[in-house]
Amino acid sequence: MSNIDLLGRRKFIAGLGIAAGAAMVAPAMAVSxxxxxxxxxxxxxxxxxxxxxxxxxxxxxxxxxxxxxxxxxxxxxxxxxxxxxxxxxxxxxxxxxxxxxxxxxxxxxxxxxxxxxxxxxxxxxxxxxxxxxxxxxxxxxxxxxxxxxxxxxxxxxxxxxxxxxxxxxxxxxxxxxxxxxxxxxxxxxxxxxxxxxxxxxxxxxxxxxxxxxxxxxxxxxxxxxxxxxxxxxxxxxxxxxxxNVDLRMAQDPTLTADVGCTNAPGATGEGMFEMFRLGAIPVHLAHIQSGPWASPDEGGFGYVSNYSIFNLPHSIAVSRTTGKRFMNEIADRKTRADAELSNRDEKGNPVPPLLISSFKDSKAHPNTEKVIKYNVGWKFESLEELATHFGVPLAGLKAQIAEYNGYVKTGEDKQFGKDMTLAKNKMIEAPFTVVRLWPKxxxxxxxxxxxxxxxxxxxxxxxxxxxxxxxxxxxxxxxxxxxxxxxxxxxxxxxxxxxxxxxxxx
Amino acid sequence: MSNIDLLGRRKFIAGLGIAAGAAMVAPAMAVSxxxxxxxxxxxxxxxxxxxxxxxxxxxxxxxxxxxxxxxxxxxxxxxxxxxxxxxxxxxxxxxxxxxxxxxxxxxxxxxxxxxxxxxxxxxxxxxxxxxxxxxxxxxxxxxxxxxxxxxxxxxxxxxxxxxxxxxxxxxxxxxxxxxxxxxxxxxxxxxxxxxxxxxxxxxxxxxxxxxxxxxxxxxxxxxxxxxxxxxxxxxxxxxxxxxNVDLRMAQDPTLTADVGCTNAPGATGEGMFEMFRLGAIPVHLAHIQSGPWASPDEGGFGYVSNYSIFNLPHSIAVSRTTGKRFMNEIADRKTRADAELSNRDEKGNPVPPLLISSFKDSKAHPNTEKVIKYNVGWKFESLEELATHFGVPLAGLKAQIAEYNGYVKTGEDKQFGKDMTLAKNKMIEAPFTVVRLWPKxxxxxxxxxxxxxxxxxxxxxxxxxxxxxxxxxxxxxxxxxxxxxxxxxxxxxxxxxxxxxxxxxx
CATH class of the missing domain: 3.50.50.60 (FAD/NAD(P)-binding domain)
Known part of the structure; x- marks a missing residue:
């Protein structure tokens, strides 16, 4: 895996402003x-x-x-x-x-x-x-x-x-x-x-x-x-x-051009803003959602998003620093995006967490083959190999998987209260498929x-x-x-x- | 104290909508x-x-x-x-x-x-x-x-x-x-x-x-x-x-006409909406702040708001149900408003928490006299009297005050990490002044x-x-x-x- 330059969300941006920002995506429009x-x-x-x-x-x-x-x-x-x-x-x-x-x-x-x-x-x-x-x-x-x-x-x-x-x-x-x-x-x-x-x-x-x-x-x-x-x-x-980077940054200054986006390029909002000019009421513009199932290793929605959506119910998301889970893998999108964004090193740089699945279960999804083929996901024969590759503490990861597999057996997730219905009989075991997660x-x-x-x-x-x-x-x-x-x-x-x-x- | 009909925030409102709502505060305006x-x-x-x-x-x-x-x-x-x-x-x-x-x-x-x-x-x-x-x-x-x-x-x-x-x-x-x-x-x-x-x-x-x-x-x-x-x-x-009840409800359906408001009646937003019609960018309309220092026992900003702002650093806010603190009394407004709103009975009805101060410290604020005079705050000679009046469990309240007074001595709040600087030497002791809190x-x-x-x-x-x-x-x-x-x-x-x-x- 290449150690790509991952541009995450900065905590605060000094002196932003549309006037000072990049050229608008949407050209100036004549109004109604x-x-x-x-x-x-x-x-x-x-x-x-x-x-x-x-x-x-x-x-x-x-x-x-x-x-x-x-x-x-x-x-x-x-x-x-x-x-x-x-x-x-x-x-x-x-x-x-x-x-x-x-x-x-x-x-x-x-x-x-x-x-x-x-x-x-x-x-x-x-x-x-x-x-x-x-x-x-x-x-x-x-x-x-x-x-x-x-x-x-x-x-x-x-x-x-x-x-x-x-x-x-x-x-x-x-x-x-x-x-x-x-x-x-x-x-x-x-x-x-x-x-x-x-x-x-x-x-x-x-x-x-x-x-x-x-x-x-x-x-x-x-x-x-x-x-x-x-x-x-x-x-x-x-x-x-x-x-529309300027307009999304007007709502959330952390959503700079460097933050990934799953949308088609035409999603620039002129129709909405023209309706505001006509007198429509703006509601909840501040609430912009990031997809927690996206990968920092590919552009846009890519292959990983669908892969993870399918696999999350029977997989574990773990911190690279500790090997421990840090969220309910099927909580709502905001809960997960916020949890993923907290995975950072001491300087605040992103350390995208890992989504670990059993290869046998992940391969039921058609994207698994592509994810591995295009190097945006990886297959490992053993936990040791996986841990070495990502620099995850092996002992912590091993203990976490053992604990989680216990929840698979009992049907009760004592760490995060995950609904284990779809995880039934799906133990996390070698060989593994792994992707990295970071919200877009x-x-x-x-x-x-x-x-x-x-x-x-x-x-x-x-x-x-x-x-x-x-x-x-x-x-x-x-x-x-x-x-x-x-x-x-x-x-x-x-x-x-x-x-x-x-x-x-x- | 009269057991007034306290209209709090309902969890969800069915079928709201401006069209279906009350008459607009602002009359129809000619546009630019x-x-x-x-x-x-x-x-x-x-x-x-x-x-x-x-x-x-x-x-x-x-x-x-x-x-x-x-x-x-x-x-x-x-x-x-x-x-x-x-x-x-x-x-x-x-x-x-x-x-x-x-x-x-x-x-x-x-x-x-x-x-x-x-x-x-x-x-x-x-x-x-x-x-x-x-x-x-x-x-x-x-x-x-x-x-x-x-x-x-x-x-x-x-x-x-x-x-x-x-x-x-x-x-x-x-x-x-x-x-x-x-x-x-x-x-x-x-x-x-x-x-x-x-x-x-x-x-x-x-x-x-x-x-x-x-x-x-x-x-x-x-x-x-x-x-x-x-x-x-x-x-x-x-x-x-x-x-402007209709427009604030468009952002937050829980902010019905029944929810108290500290503002002057003219705060109806036409100037802002006219600027949107001109092409101004709407930012963060969804974020409407409630004042956590307000009282459900009086209208508007009233006397209690200033009284509590002054007293919060050296007072305790407790649940009526348990007698226990439930927040850092000087956290930011949203943190406190959210914490106060969680004080409810089993049916979800509001049970406004109590702000308890020592009368000797509260009386340094000029509003204390008015708060008591107008029956929006009350003075009690003993903890027993206070507990009986509000139906708070005496033992729990007594233990909480003893615990908090320990923090006053050590300067460290082990419950909620409150900054105790302004609480120095200000023990919570009889006689007490008490007001009720509910966000507006x-x-x-x-x-x-x-x-x-x-x-x-x-x-x-x-x-x-x-x-x-x-x-x-x-x-x-x-x-x-x-x-x-x-x-x-x-x-x-x-x-x-x-x-x-x-x-x-x-």
Whole structure:
């Protein structure tokens, strides 16, 4: 293993500031304008900005309810947005696979798990709305041709196994079928088409959008801006801002450009900020989530993230300094990210902890082979070999594994209270597979405030902004302080479907 | 003591939402407009919105640097805003009183204390800027005639005693002298004058404001709106939004109308939200601070808050259920508020803990008499009497006091690591004074992003918005997750002074 230069989070950054920072990822944008006297270049029924889970689901649902002229605009050259490159993990309560595996679950149970992770400030009404329609959304993906692994996973913070994962272990296993379905049913899709602001009627209602054509992400270009009238309304499904370093640092100065990020480069947040300019309420922007299952040995989401998500229930995460466990491997994301970030040397430099699995159990996941092949994970025949390689105290590690294997037998983790259900009969034993863990910026809990109709609330009137809907990561507040894994896809899809239903008055 | 109906924080609120909530405190506002073709009703040099610490300090500093036509606009009938009704506590490092009392302090030390309380996301650059100019701001208040108690206080989270308090134990001890000074030097002040939006030039610069005259807070009224041109610029010193229940609930659904609030009624946040509409960056709105020194037995800031702030260093806070301490009485505000909120019965109802002091030490504070007179605090001749009154287990309480008095002797708190410096020689003994504690919404850490020139950053360009400055609680991000007590007044004043200097190019 190369001793790569691992750039972790610094405790404090002196004198930061957007003005002093690097050039903005997003170029300066013209803001919204009054539609009065505007020459319309095009009139359509429904405008959807963004082609991730939320935008695609909205388009399919609107068409299902009779919309004839639905248009999806995507600023990148490819469709699918950030949705295409995550783990493809979909939580839903009361699914066919839960029935098959004998897992008892309910909307209440899923909502309660999420409220705990939200630490008191999640939006129970929105969570319940999403959980109640999650199975329906899952069915939409199945109808479109999505395929899933034939087993459920129990992700961190979930009290039962309720997570499906696409058989390609990637969000593209959903966005590609949904995109194809959109094309099949006649949804119009436009790539390299960038949102540049709303066109607003005399009562403050959204009547259209300004869209720059032939846009090339990250470049200044003079593509023509079209004024597009949206007869029914506009659905903003523009995603989060994890890739906008200046704006994420405005919330958390430790999230510098050096901190890894799992997101697609287009996740820069202009759609959200344009809604704030229109009067939408900013909620929970300060809560930016890091994925605790990521590896410092590869870029972005990589191979390790899915590998660890699968293996964490039956593996141990240990400190390199002591060989001891330091967290419940399936606690919620924030709990784990915080625990991992505390693994440092005396000078405060990161010492990424190790995730140790039995090779026999880890190899059930398709990524294991790739993780080892690309040197972002390693196989060891003995504990001695492993300990020498990473400089972990052998005695401490040996004692820790013996102790943990005792918990596997009794089903009770006396160190961290881990739910040992999925660890049953899975002792940690040679040969081992090991990856390193270090959190990467993954998800923005914050965004615009919406209600259970996917309407956007105005900060002065407290009423919904007419003609405007929002769905997916661009919305804020639903998850509170920390989102549970596999709860974003159901949220994006259900809220996209909800926005479509609101627009179609069904 | 009456067993009043104490409305605490519920764990989760089902189905909230601004749309479904009570009527908005702030009426619907016209938003900012292009100044093109606007008829100016008035032209002035500098417009300052808000008459609290920040606005008043800005007006005095601008005048000092040569401004001749400075106007402060205040929406309420009275001047001083929320600044007039807090504890009048002013932290500064390296003051004359610290020298007199032999307290070693520095800008670094004060900034470090604040960074700890900010939990990693405070803005070190802004904190350092404020701490470096805090003594200068304190001097401005002294020059204007403010008077302070002749002793320093060590507030929670501060590593030394560095806090002055006005001799009236109230912010009005600063706002009134500053207001008089404004009048003396010719600053124009306008009450019942409500900000209704910016007037914006062709390049997005702020060139003026729309101000509604004869405004009566909380009523719909047709007062005329004047277009006022600000030749040098506009300083927004409009404060926080703790009194806007819908907007604070959008960030934290537990902060319902039933939760107490220490703020003046005008703290409703329209100025901040109008800046978001202009493109300012929302920072840390989710971090709303509750004052852990407040009492559930009186409204607002009341008498108890100052009483407890003074007494906490040499008193014990105990659970009514066990008679045991449950926190370091001078930890930072968030640590204490969270600890107090955990005092509940089996059904989750609040059981406000008790703050027990020796009457002999508590009576050094001028509020002690009033606290007892108005039945929001009680004097007991013996521990038995106290325990019976509140239903606290006598044996547990007796043991706790004996244990704590041991710490007073040794100077080391083995329970919670409290700094015992100010507790020296102050045993807890009969007769006792007791108040109840329960957190009240007190301060919004969130607001618009500013730099150390008090300029407001634009979310798209990353540059400062020309003609616009902001100072005080309307700004966000400086303190991070939790602000230390007595650090708001120096921030408001220094940033108000800074805005004035930026405007006057000095």
């Amino acid at each position: 304008e009054k539609a009065d006297g505007v020459k319309w270049d095009k009139e359509v029924e429904i405008v959807i900005i963004g082609s991730g889970f939320a935008g695609l689901a909205a388009a399919i649902e609107a068409t299902k309810h009779g919309a004839k002229d639905v248009h999806i605009f995507e600023k990148m050259s490819y469709f699918g947005g950030n949705s295409a490159i995550n783990g493809g993990l979909f939580a839903a309560p009361g699914t066919p696979m839960q029935k098959k595996e004998g897992v008892e679950d309910s909307v209440d149970r899923m909502v309660n798990d999420q409220l705990l992770s939200g630490r008191g400030i999640a939006d129970e009404g929105l969570l319940r709305h999403v959980a109640s329609h999650a199975v329906e959304a899952l069915q939409m993906t199945l109808d479109a041709g999505s395929e899933y692994h034939p087993y459920l996973q129990q992700l961190g913070g979930h009290s039962v196994a309720r997570t499906y994962q696409t058989s390609v272990s990637c969000g593209a296993g959903i966005t590609q079928p949904l995109y194809k379905e959109c094309k099949r049913i006649g949804v119009n899709t436009h790539n390299r088409s960038k949102f540049e602001g709303f066109l607003v009627g005399n009562k403050g209602e959204v009547v259209g959008v300004k869209m720059r054509q032939n846009y090339h992400f990250g470049e200044d270009q003079p593509g023509k801006v079209l004024n597009i009238r949206a007869k029914r309304g506009v659905i903003m499904a523009t995603g989060g801002f994890a890739q 910026v993954h998800y923005c809990q914050g965004g615009v405030k919406v209600n259970t109709k996917a309407e956007v609330t105005d900060s002065f009137t407290g009423k919904s902004i007419t003609g405007l809907y929002a769905a997916g990561e661009v919305c804020g507040g639903i998850h509170g302080v920390s989102r549970l894994g596999s709860c974003s896809i159901p949220e994006c899809m259900v809220m996209g479907m909800t926005a479509a239903r609101s627009l179609m008055n069904v | 407009e292009k100044a093109d073709g606007v008829k100016w009703d008035k032209e002035v040099e500098i417009v300052i919105i808000g008459s609290g610490f920040a606005g008043l300090a800005a007006a005095i500093e601008a005048t000092k640097h040569g401004a001749k036509d400075v106007h402060i606009f205040e929406k309420m009938s009275y001047f001083g805003g929320n600044s007039a009704i807090n504890g009048g506590l002013f932290a500064a490092p390296g003051t004359p009183m610290q020298k007199k009392e032999g307290v070693e302090d520095s800008v670094d030390r004060m900034v470090n204390d604040q960074l700890l309380s900010g939990r990693g996301i405070a803005d070190e650059g802004l904190l350092r800027h404020v701490a470096s100019h805090a003594v200068e701001a304190l001097q401005m208040t002294l020059d204007a005639g403010s008077e302070y108690h002749p002793y320093l206080q060590q507030l929670g989270g501060h590593s030394v005693a560095r806090t002055y308090q006005t001799s009236v134990s109230c912010g009005a001890g600063i706002t009134q002298p500053l207001y008089k000074e404004c009048k003396r030097i010719g600053v124009n002040t306008h009450n019942r004058s409500k900000f209704e939006g910016f007037l914006v030039g062709n390049k997005g610069e702020v060139v003026g404001v729309k101000m509604r005259q004869n405004y009566h807070f909380g009523e719909d009224q047709p007062g005329k709106v004047l277009n006022i041109r600000a030749k040098r610029g506009v300083i927004m010193a409009t404060g926080g939004f703790a009194q 919404v007190h301060y919004c850490q969130g607001g618009v992003k500013v730099n150390t020139k008090a300029e407001v950053t634009d979310s798209f360009t990353g540059k400062s918005i020309t003609g616009l400055y902001a100072a005080g609680e309307v700004c966000g991000g400086i303190h991070g997750v939790s602000r230390l007590g007595s650090c708001s007044i120096p921030e408001c004043m220094v940033m108000g002074m800074t805005a004035a200097r930026s405007l006057m190019n000095v």
